[in-house]
Amino acid sequence: MTGGAEVPREASLDVIQRELTAFARRARASAARVHPELPLVSYTLLAHIDVQRGCRATDLAAHYLLDKSTVSRQVATLERLGLVERRPAPDDHRVQVLHPTEAGAEVLASAQTSRLAAYEERLRDWSADDLAQFAAYLLRYNTASTSDLPDSSPR
Amino acid sequence: MTGGAEVPREASLDVIQRELTAFARRARASAARVHPELPLVSYTLLAHIDVQRGCRATDLAAHYLLDKSTVSRQVATLERLGLVERRPAPDDHRVQVLHPTEAGAEVLASAQTSRLAAYEERLRDWSADDLAQFAAYLLRYNTASTSDLPDSSPR
């Protein structure tokens, strides 16, 4: 498979569109089932906070194309669950720097582990090479779409 | 790029996990912006109805892992918008066979076109070969996950 340069761009785009959408549809459902205790979005934001080691709510909003009110509430939830901490920035009293708490880091680690296991299960029969290439494509796709959005215009 | 068999499975899985999730997060947002008139889920279901040319609500639910109540309401919405028609099945009075209306087919076509355009824009600098391979990987991934879900167990 994937042998050909004979597949027209349009057909591939159509498949990509459909499959990415299908994935998105299912992602929420399974995420909710795998981690009922940690809502999907919170999980994602927590992961981002963890990786960034100190980011602002506005950054999260920009990164995920979310409204700041949404982020505000999500962060509030995470704080209520004791998973993140807000520290006022010393130099700018408007911003809050977000950090995962101990508990947050733990929850995140365990969620990541079990999620990784689910993916491993699902992709068990893929070769390491295919996995690497698929990952590369996804990265490339997402990177492209963040920097060049057709809909970040005012509305 | 993507040259190596040296990338460990785990690293790739991690990237795939993260990037697919990130994608899912963004998908909704942009979909809503591109087609404010046609809610994302309705669009997906409508597309499925169109391709299948006469399917039942239960089929949709099974295919997308949705509760039948969800599908019921989505279909009701589509009907209210005049985009689908329900025809009682002659042989089984319980089922309703769903068909796109003229208007439904039109809306779908235009939505698909503009969505395709958005993808083309985003993936402008990908080679046809890369597109084909990416599409193939996505298909493979989604096929795998539908047939082998770890969470379709009772709960």
Add this chain to the structure above:
DNA sequence: CGATTCGGTTGTATAGTACAACGGTCAGGT
């Protein structure tokens, strides 16, 4: 025929999200 299963609807609850209006805080220009 009665019990069960199946397809679908409706009631209720929840997550996630957007938009708009607001309250503080900072930074520049006059």
Add this chain to the structure above:
DNA sequence: ACCTGACCGTTGTACTATACAACCGAATCG
């Protein structure tokens, strides 16, 4: 030094998508 505007975040409100449970009517099987 002030006002003005930009920026960060919260809160009010509304809507979509979704699930679960309870239900109704039709089919099917013993």
